[in-house]
Amino acid sequence: MVKYVNGKDxxxxxxxxxxTVFCDFWATWCGPCRMLAPVYEEISDKYEGKAIFVKIxxxxxxxxxxxxxxxxxxxxxxxxxxNGAPVDNNLGFVPAEALExxxxxxx
Numbered sequence: 001m002v003k004y005v006n007g008k009d010x011x012x013x014x015x016x017x018x019x020t021v022f023c024d025f026w027a028t029w030c031g032p033c034r035m036l037a038p039v040y041e042e043i044s045d046k047y048e049g050k051a052i053f054v055k056i057x058x059x060x061x062x063x064x065x066x067x068x069x070x071x072x073x074x075x076x077x078x079x080x081x082x083n084g085a086p087v088d089n090n091l092g093f094v095p096a097e098a099l100e101x102x103x104x105x106x107x
Contacts, residue, residue, distance in 0.1 A: 001044055001045065001048060001053070002024075002040060002041055002044045002053045002054065002055055003052075003053070003054050003055075004054070004055050004056075004057070005023075005054045005055070005056055006056065006060060006062040006063050006066075007056065007062055007063045007064070007065050007066035007067075008062065009054075010023060010054065010056055010063075010066050011066065013052065013054065014081040014084050014085075015084045017052055017081075019050065019051050019052050020051045020052070020080055020081065020082050020106055020107055021051070021052045021053075021054065021080070021081040021082075022044075022051055022052070022053050022054070022078055022079070022080055022081075022103065022106075023054050023055070023056055023078065023079050023081065024036065024040050024053075024054070024055045024056070024076055024077075024078045025055075025056055025058050025066075025067055025070070025072045025075050025076065025077045025078075025079065026055055026056070026057060026058065026075050026076045027057055027058050027059045027075055028057065028059070029059075030075050030076065032075075032076055032092060032093040033075055033076040035093045036076045036078075036093050036094070036099075037055075039093075039094070039095065039096045039099055040053065040055070040078070040099065042096055043096060043099050043100055043103055046100070047103055047107075050107060051103065051107060058072055058075060070086060074091055074092070076091075076092065076093065077089055077090070077091050077092075078090045078099070078102070080102070080103075080106035082106070087106060088102070088105070088106050090102045
């Protein structure tokens, strides 16, 4: 299950989670972001309990700082966080198989 968060929520989550946190940086106007959404949801359901899946809208005022902090210049961009820090990212739309490999690699 995907949870929608803001920048403050994201920082708190990645600082306290003992699981890998996958964050999809996206925007409502972004076509590839809308294409990735159902794929991301499907993968989040498959890995429920093993990882945490969140989305952050880079255009929301309380989320812009997080996008800047993590160097988001193109979207969609899924970043894997472990132990409070980013460890890997997946840029652009990818099919479910590719996103699942990315998740598996970073669990």
